[in-house]
Structure formats: structure tokens, C-alpha cells
Amino acid sequence: MATPVLNKTSGSTSAAQTTTLGKSLNMGLRAAMEADPRVIVMGEDVGKLGGVFRITDGLQKDFGEHRVLDTPLAESGIIGTAVGLAIRGFRPVCEIQFDGFVFPGFDQIVSQVAKLHYRSQGKVKLPMVIRIPFGGGIGAVEHHSESPEAYFAHTAGLRVVACSNAVDAYWMIQQAIQCDDPVLFFEPKRRYYEKGQLDPDATPYPLFSSRVLRKGDAATLVTYGPMVKTCLDAAGAAAEEGRSLEVIDLRVLSPMDLAPVFESVRRTGRLIVVSEAPRETSLSSEVAARVQEECFYSLEAPVLRVTGYDTPYPPSKLEEEFLPDLDRVLHAVDRSLAW
Amino acid sequence: MATPVLNKTSGSTSAAQTTTLGKSLNMGLRAAMEADPRVIVMGEDVGKLGGVFRITDGLQKDFGEHRVLDTPLAESGIIGTAVGLAIRGFRPVCEIQFDGFVFPGFDQIVSQVAKLHYRSQGKVKLPMVIRIPFGGGIGAVEHHSESPEAYFAHTAGLRVVACSNAVDAYWMIQQAIQCDDPVLFFEPKRRYYEKGQLDPDATPYPLFSSRVLRKGDAATLVTYGPMVKTCLDAAGAAAEEGRSLEVIDLRVLSPMDLAPVFESVRRTGRLIVVSEAPRETSLSSEVAARVQEECFYSLEAPVLRVTGYDTPYPPSKLEEEFLPDLDRVLHAVDRSLAW
Amino acid sequence: MSSPEQWTHPEPGDAPAATAATPTAEQVIAGLRATSEGGAELVQLLTPEGERVENAEFDRYVADVTAEDLRGLYRDMVLVRRADRECNALQRQGQLGIWVPLLGQEAAQIGAGRALKPQDMAFPSYREHGVAWTRGVRPEDLLGIFRGTDNGSWDPLATRFHLYTIVIGNQVLNAAGYAMGQRFEGRVGNTGGDPDANEATMVFFGDGATSQGDVHEGFVWASVYDAPLVFFCQNNQWAISEPTERQTRLPLYQRARGYGFPGVRVDGNDVLATLAVSRWALDECRHGNGPVLIEAYTYRMDAHTTTDDPTRYRLSDELEAWKLKDPIERVRVNLIRHEHADQDFFDSIQADSDRLAAELREFCVNMPDPPPERMFSKIYAEPSPQLDAQRDELLEYLAGFSGGAH
Amino acid sequence: MSSPEQWTHPEPGDAPAATAATPTAEQVIAGLRATSEGGAELVQLLTPEGERVENAEFDRYVADVTAEDLRGLYRDMVLVRRADRECNALQRQGQLGIWVPLLGQEAAQIGAGRALKPQDMAFPSYREHGVAWTRGVRPEDLLGIFRGTDNGSWDPLATRFHLYTIVIGNQVLNAAGYAMGQRFEGRVGNTGGDPDANEATMVFFGDGATSQGDVHEGFVWASVYDAPLVFFCQNNQWAISEPTERQTRLPLYQRARGYGFPGVRVDGNDVLATLAVSRWALDECRHGNGPVLIEAYTYRMDAHTTTDDPTRYRLSDELEAWKLKDPIERVRVNLIRHEHADQDFFDSIQADSDRLAAELREFCVNMPDPPPERMFSKIYAEPSPQLDAQRDELLEYLAGFSGGAH
């Protein structure tokens, strides 16, 4: 019944190699830069240092300093100049060093990045990617563990995606760079070292599609980014108790692709949305709102949410309590099944 | 059955006078400045000009240039220096000229305004108000008709309120200024000229409470800000067809006060959430998510949403189609009742 | 005013700073006199009285300007002003929702715009109707913004004139990035061969905008990356109701000193001086010596927009004083004095501008409203089923909709 | 380097700007020599060799500094460095999640901090452990931030030392607002009476921070409102892996020229010079002549943080060269040369720092974890039933929770 389909991609898996999520991103960026000379990488410390997480490691050495730019220290500057470079015909990939530091660039993202294609009625394209390592669980100080995706999901004109595993990371970053729309690319920093089997010859899964990672019939878990592993672990634990949970990785956070979720909930009748972000007016709210409308007669229990609390991200000694974990997920599953 | 209770405040209504929403705000600001010398007003053009909507009209003349500051043209500067003034013990009231111009100040709001009280574990209070005229319907150019409230509602540590009528405007602005927490104060600019009967001697309704403005039993309309009038008009029209709709003004957008909504939905079994903002990951999502969980067995139809579309705010010739109106609200009521 | 040192020591005193930073009527007038007299720092080639004054540094940049060229610049300014006045009238008559007048800033915008070569790029703010004109963007193409039918209907790439930007300062960073791109593509500092291989970018913003973080970051990026970018600041003395003293202690052109690139103040009501200084600055950029800051000292002779009421915050004497420095009048006087233009010329321009205004009005009143589905078009470059669904939902609703009768 | 003009004309060339902005090892070394030699612009009172050099402008600001005072400054620096090294070790041993070393910046921070009067306010960045020390904030109070138990446990109002700010640049605007408040309250420019009626504010930020819009806006606000604010920029040559050349063409102290207030570059490894320049700047502010910019030219001798690996981006020669300019050593040599300190003195300080380190370690390893409910405490000043409900939900969940067995 419970078939893990994670990391399965259509096509041969012959040449599969073991990699980590972080390394996959590095390989994906490299492949994109080799494929298209207009692709440039820019951000703080992305050059010599290779980024604080080493995601751009070696790129400046191999592609030179005018394709990998160590920029001045200002996020509005990074985004704002990337917009100009994109207008000029480049395909900039901006790195925001940590989730909490995207806000100085928020105005350029909301006012220009999200709107320029619409304002010009398609005459100006903005093929740019903004990479944001996000989420907690790494014992960091303030502003280094936030989940700001809802701000962007609510912003019309942006495409927002989040990768959750090494295989998706490799393909999704390349697909995002190839996309002619601006893409906010969220990377689950606590999962940078998670391993996966990557087959560079496989056919990638479409970028803007949610994906069922594990089939099940008792209840559906919908999640994204760092919580995908948590949910898969929870589903594994539940399976041992004879409960089969379906796990769906949203992958695209805006505009959302909820068809697979509706289809799933019509079968299971129960939905738990799992996300690290605070709950109020969040992605989990949107999923619940859409599902209760689309699947009104199928729901045997209300859509439940397992999320971060409506607090600032706490000092790291408290993050274990703040972050949803396997137990909190299963606790919600119990509540849903007991409804 | 359908009792309009709008503008009723407990206490005598003897001294009631006719005023407009905009004028009420001006009177409220004046009263707050007279009551407390630490209250200062700051923003672009708030002095001699009295603000582009004249909400601060006459205040600089009467309170002087160091209590009403025409600031340099930069929103991060306005918010960031207001934080410092609040730390020093002032109670700054910042005006953001238009909704679309709050974003340069977004970083200071999210990183400092929302967090300082928590970071200092209460040792530093930030009694500041950020006034934002919001919403469309005035035939304006780009960036002058947006509804950014969801960004702030999702931000823990902020209090977000929206006034919808002349009476609330007078009281809520004073209550927001008296509050020791930072308050984002949204003003429905298209309603600045709506009249109301104000009784300065009346006892104000609590700031952080949602409010039933019209009783009804067929279905519940939940809304806030500029859409309150639209919903009241819709309820009036429905009444003529013998349908009594309950209308609830959220007033506080975060942290939300949904108890009156739950109570109402348990009676009516049907809920329509009405808001100008784009739908995806918005306040309307949160209300729907909470209600479907709290009132699962009471709902006779899914929570429906009547909102702006998931597009940038359109050129003004299209705003009539973009903005929810009486007909779209009643259309949703029909759909709900037909479920 | 030329050395910051003279500025760094305001007298101690109990008066709160807020007052210290408020200009009195006297200060405003004083500031005015300072400029009308010009002074070493103000580059001026044509006096308000229309006399050509020599300038060792900048004369050579307009040495090739013939009488015909000068008549051309005059014509530009007259037509642009006429279009501006017509749009103002159209707004008053309810044909436009709002209008942003350029009255008084014709010389600054025509001088800068005519200095641009076809391969150069321009990033306007929202008042650059004169620059638009020089880029071949017709006044008609601006109307949609103000009538509410679109956000600008010209092609920013074909005209090399970016869309208007309303969020103060944003375009300065976008322009810096674009100019970096010109440099990265090797379009800067090419010696020999085709001189037109070299490109530059010019970005327009106001005195108030200089306070925005984005403008500063644009200065930082452009200077660190040696971007071929001319920062063209039109100091029209006012940011809506706030005088320049609210934004800075020093003349704005001096802001460049802190970043290590040149800053020049030019008489923005002198089209010849603005042309010269702009040509110089663009050349510097094309040769790899960018960026450069130009402060065009001018005056907003009308309201901030048609919804603004300047009588609430500024003295009418101020406007009167600036009328004496009108950017168009001084060229007219100069052309006549040197007999470079006869009555026929002025008559023909009169006729041209009448025609322009009539066509503009004709076009405006006949502009069709966009169809509802336009709201959903071109939000994304790639397909978006979600938006298509919302569009269909709306169209279906509107179709099934029997005229609002519920 | 003192005049921008020398900087505004990089040679034309095909090389993309990005390279032009990259420092070679040679450039880095050259830059170094420029400083070790000092130069007119660098205010220095104590040479790296510990010799007291005269300075007509600034000597008077330290004329009252006795041998005992100098010993005190030496003691401050030694203890602060010792605490820094101990915390670094505690991080290595897993007692702290991360540490941000101040190694090499002791003189800049002690000199600035000791210039502050009790009534003055300070806004730190995240590396100002030395300034914290001078404000009476114990090293123990900093630990929670790095251990993950809180965000700083001191009282910012009582100590007049704001919480650390991690978002680069934010605190500069907050400090500008605070200083405006001092001015609005009439705490500036008071002559006669109680001199301590006058107040000033000092804000700390790095070389990289100067690129942020917030720092620019802080410059604009402080200058327009004549705020009593000293901008104290510690130029430690690096913003993580990026050298200062990535942020600016000019020495950073010259940034002030564009705003109309004074900027001074001081040897940040010279505690006496930093004290003198800081006292001067604070006095200027207290008398109403603010703001003032100070660039303390120093060096980050350790990694950016304990998670950083500097070998990836900078040369070890650079560190070696700076070791010769160690801020503590030059004071030690000076004290000995003038026989202002004997062995007992140095022994006692050794003993003090051993005790400090031991107490710090003892405190650190015994720090209790915060209880779960702390997550919900003090988010709002006024009651929040919504958060109380979430707190109770969590506590109930944890209570009913039999050790993870499902």
C-alpha cells in the first residue's frame, strides 16, 4: 500500500550518483551557467567564498568575476540591479544570504520584479531567480531561521517554489533559471546535507507541479521544503502502526498547483497541512481554504494545520518546540482520524 | 430581524455630530496629541500640506514643527527613526502616503518594529502607529490602490487594525496611539468622505475586537475596511428580497478576533469572506481556514471568498471589475445558499 | 556652498532641529537669488536674458550646435510644453484621471534627452514627458497611464526608454544594473572602430528621491562597477510640499563627492547648458569614466500633480521669480537677437503645436477602455492555468449577468 | 586618496567592471602599507611601536588622560580580548552555537566606549562586545544570544546600550531617531548650567554596512535634523569575504562630504586616538554640531564568525602585517617605556582576566534552557488571548506527551 516514490524520476536510473541537496544545487547552477552564457550569479560572498553555505562553490573560479559577482552589501541593490541586468538580457540568479535578510529587497521584489512583465504587457521579460535559504533547525541566531514564503506567495506576478530533496534541487534550480518569469527559489537550509540518488540523464519532473511522494489512503499530509522529510518520516512511522498516509510535496507555493491535493483528499477524506511558518495568514491557510471549498463533501474532518506558532522565531534553544516534528504531525493525524 | 447597529456606541448620543471618516481621523489625532505631549506625527507632506488626504490638516500649525515632522522622502527612514523615537519615549504616528509605498519600510517593520519588544523581553516598548491609507476605487495610478494588509497580518509581533466608518475612525486611531504595542492602522481611502454620526462623549468599542454591524440569520458576511460599506449595502439589498444577512466587521486583522465569527456561523451555517486583496494566501484564507476547523459541523456550505483577483492591481479603468461589489457579494450569497 | 566644511557647524542652540531644518520665506528667496545669480558652481551657457555666455569647460560640447539645431531644441520645448498643457486641460475636463505636469522643466529634459544617442538607454521617473519625446515616445503613448487604461503603451526595449517608475528611487537601481550589463557586454571604453559601439545609460529622479536608500545603493553599485550611468537629478526645488532643505544640507550635486565620482550642477532652465553637460557626462560614461551625477537646477512651475494645491505650502513670489528664468523664453530671445528665426518660424511652430494638441485630444477622447480579460493578460510570460481559471470565472460571471438586477 | 577627483577617472578599457573592482593581493598589501605609514588623513596618537606622537587638533581631547587612565584602557582591552577568546573556545567546545570575535578591534571599541558619558546612548551592531563592556554590560549578558537562550539579557534603557542588531544597517536609523529625540527634548546645545544636561548618541556599524540604504537614510535624517549622532564605522577591511573595495571607491570617512557633516579617519588600533576623536565628535554633537562620521581603520584579526573560514578569501600575510599593529601591544610598550606600569600591574591584570574567563565559563556552562512558554512571553505589551491559547495548546501537548512513544 505505502509505496515510497521519492527520488524516482522517469527514465533510466543507470548513471545515478549519490549527492546532497546542497551539492545538487551547485551542480545545477553550474549546468545552467554552462548551458547559457547570459546566466550570472550575484550576491554577498558568492564568489571567492562560494557563499556561506558553499552553494556557489567554485563557480567564480570557473566562470570568472563578471559572471559570479560578489556584490556590495545591500539586498535592494542586489535585486534592483538584477532587474536592470535582466532587462538588458541577462538571466541573473541572486542569492539572499539568509531568509531574514530578504526584507531590504522586498520593495524591489514587490514593486518591480513582480510587476514589470505585466506593466509592460509582456514587452519586457524578467527571467531572474532569487535563491533564499529558509527555515530553522540549525541552531542559528535571530533572522537566520525564518520562513518568509507567504509574503511572496501573496504577491501576484511572482512564481514561488521550494525544493525538498537532492534530486528536485538539481532539476528545479535549472528549470527556474530557464523560466522566463521571475522565480523565488526557497531552499531548506537544514536539509542541505540530505542525500539523494541523482541521475542527470533522467527526465525532470515539471517545475510548477505538486507531487505525490508517498501513496496512502488513511489521511493526506501536504507540505513543502524542510517539512517534507519530517512528513515522510511520520508516514514511515505511521506505516509501522498500519496507517498509510499520503504525502504530497507542494513544490510550487504560488501560483499553487492543488489538483493533486484535491484528488488525494477526495480519496482520504482527511488533510493535515504541515509548515514551519507561523500559522496566521500563511500558505497553510490558503491550502485549507481551497480544500474546504473544493472537497467540501469529501472531508470527514476539518483540515488541520501543524505549523510554527504566531511568534517571532524563538532563540534556538526553543526551536525544537517551535518547529513541527514527527510527533506533532502524528498527533494531528490522530486528531483528524478521531474526528 | 435585520437590525442595523452601525454607529451605535453605548453611552449617550446626545452630543452627536456629523463627520466624515477622514475628518474623524483628524479629530482623533488632534485629541491624542492634546492628551499626550509625547505623541508626534511624522511622514511625507504631513506638515504644511496636511497630508495628501489632509488627514493631518492643521496639526503642524497648532502643535509646531517638532511635533509634526515633514520628513525626508524615504519610508525606511520614517519607520526606522520612529523606532528610535519610540525607544526614547515618544509615541510616533507615522503616515505612509499610499499603500504601495510601505514596502521600502518593510524591513524595519518586520525586523525591528515587530520584534523589539520580544527581543528585549519587554524591557523596551514600541508604542508607535503606522497609518496606511489602503485599497482602490479612487481611479488612481499604479501603487496607489493596493491592499497589503496580509503581509503584516502574517508578521508576528504586530497588531493590525482597519477602520471602516467615521465613528470607529475617531476612536480607533486614539486607541491605537494609546496602545503600548506597535499598531499598523489601515484606513479605507475610498471611504474618507463617508459620513457618520460621532458622539465624542460615548464610550468607545474596544480596539482589538471584531464587531457585528448587522444581525441576520441566512448567511454571514465577514469583511473589513472599504468592503464593510459594500457588505452592508449588499445586506440591505438582500433584506429587500427577504434575506437577512449578518455583517461582521473584523476591525482587527491580526491577531484576529474570530469568536464573533464562529458564533455567527454556528447560527447561520454559511460564511462569505469579502476583501479587496488578492485571494491567494490572504486574510480571507485565514478566516476560511479557522472557520472550517472551528465550525466544521455547522457549515452547510463551504466558506466562500469574494476578493480581488490574483493579479497586480489593474489600471483604474479595470478596477470596477477587479473590486468586489454588491453584485459579486450577493452572487456568492446565492451560491452559498444554493449549496 | 562649495565646501562641506562651511556646512558642518550649525550654531549650537536650544531650538529643536526640526525648526532649524525649516526654510523661512526669506531662506527660500535667498536660495533663489543665489541661483539666479548663478555662481561658479552653476553651469550656464544661456542667461535668462538669452545671452550666450562662454564656458571654458563645456563650450566644446555644443560647438557643433547650429542655429537650426537651436531652433530644433526650441521647437522640442514648445511642443512638449504644449502637450503638457493640453494633458493638464484634458484632466480638468475629466478625460484623464490625473496629470503630472512638467511645466518649467522642458530645458532640463530636452537638453538631457537630446544628448542621448540611439544606442543609449534611459530610465525615467514619472515626469519625464520631455525625455520621452526625445526617445520617439509619442505623447499619446503616455496617456494610458493617466487615463487608467494601461501602464504605458510604448516598447521600452525598442525605444530604449524604460517604463515610468512611480515608486521613488526604484528605477535608479534598475538603471545601474542595466548599465552594468552594458559594461559586461564590452559596450564601454571601446577605442577606435565604431564609436557607436559604446553605450551609456541615463536615469532620471528628483530632489526628494535622493533621500531614498535605493538611490544611494545605485550610487554605490554604479561606482563600484564603473557603470556607464549618468544620474540625472532634476532639482525642481520641491518634493510635493517639501523644499529641498528637507532632504539635504548641501547642494545635491555635491552628494557625489562621498562616492568618488564627479557631480555637476547645471542650470536646468538652460537647454544649451543641459545639453552640453549631459553630452560630457555621457561621453565620460561611454569611455569608462562613469558614473557621473548631474543636478539640473530647475523649478516645478505647476502643481506636483493635478490633485495638488501648491498654494498651501509655497509663496507665489517664488513662482514669479522663476518665471523670469523661463527655459523657453531665453531661447526665443536668443534666436531673435541673432536673427536665427523669423516670424514664419514661430508661426510654423505655433501651427505644429496646435496640430499636436488637437491630435492628442482627439486620440485621448477616443481611447477605448480595456476589456476585462486584460486584467489577467501577460502577468506571467509562461502559462498560468490558475489565472486563466480566474479570468474565465469573471467572464462567465459578467456574461451570465443580467445588468445588475438582483 | 584625499580628493575624489583623483578617483573619478578610471582608465577606459575592455575589461569588465567586475574585475576593475577586484583587489589583487598586491592592492591589498599596498592598501596596508598606506595605512601602516598612516598619512595625513589617519589620526594617530600612539604608533604601533608605542610612541606617543603629537597631534595639534586632537591632543587636547586626551590631555587629561593620566597614566592610571591609560592603564585602565589597557586593562579594558586585555579583559575584553580575554573574554572574546574564552567565548571563542566555549563555541569550539559546543557551549555556544556561534561566536562573533572582536579580536583586533579592542582599541576601536574601548576608545569609543570610554568616550561616552553615562547619559549618552549607544546602538551596537553585533560585534561590539568591547563597547558593551564600557556600558557595564557584563560578558555574561551577551552569552544568551550565542547560546540560543535569549536575544540579549541586559536592559537597553538602564545601560543606555541598545540590543545587538543583526540586520545590517537597521540600527543606524533607530539611532538617528533616538538622537532626534534627544534634540527634541532640548538635551543638545545647552550652554552653562549642568553640562551633563547635554546628550549624544553613538551608533556602530561596519564597512560593509555603509552600502545599505538604511545607513544612507540615517545620514540624511541625522544631518537634516542636526541630530547629536556619531556614526562610528569600524572599517575592519572585510565584510565576511568581501574587501572594502567592494563597497566603495573612496575611503569611507569621505562619505560624509556628500551630506555636509565632518568625517574623520582614526587609527582604530590606537585606543588613545580613538578616545580623542570620539570625545571630540561626541562634544560636537552635544553642542549641536552633529552629526559626525568616524571611520575607525582597524582589522578583523579572526574569522567573521566561528563558522567562517577566512583562508578561502584572504592572505595570511595580511594578518601578519596587522599583527605588527596590535592595539594592545602598543599600549603595553608605551606603559613600560614610560615606566607607568610594573610587573605587578601586568600580573594583576593577568589574574583579573583569568578570573573573568573562569567566571564566564562557569556562568556559560550552567545557563539553564528557557522553558517552552518563554517562546510566547512578551511578544506584546498588552494581553494577547490568541497567543495565550497557542501557549496553552503547546504546554498541554507537551504534558500529555509520554516521551515521544506513539
Ligand SMILES: Cc1ncc(C[n+]2csc(CCOP(=O)(O)OP(=O)(O)O)c2C)c(N)n1
Ligand atoms: C516610495 C515612494 N514614497 C512616496 C511616494 C509619493 N510621492 C510621489 S512623488 C513624491 C515627491 C517626489 O519628489 P521629487 O523626488 O523631488 O520628484 P518631483 O515630483 O519633484 O519631480 C512623493 C513623496 C512615492 N511615489 N514613492
Ligand SMILES: Cc1ncc(C[n+]2csc(CCOP(=O)(O)OP(=O)(O)O)c2C)c(N)n1
Ligand atoms: C541585511 C543583511 N544582509 C546580510 C547579512 C549577513 N551578514 C552578516 S554580517 C555581514 C558582513 C558585515 O560586514 P561589515 O558591515 O563590514 O561588519 P563586520 O562583520 O565586518 O563587523 C553580512 C553580509 C545581514 N546580517 N543583514
Ligand SMILES: [Mg+2]
Ligand atoms: Mg522635486
Ligand SMILES: [Mg+2]
Ligand atoms: Mg567589516
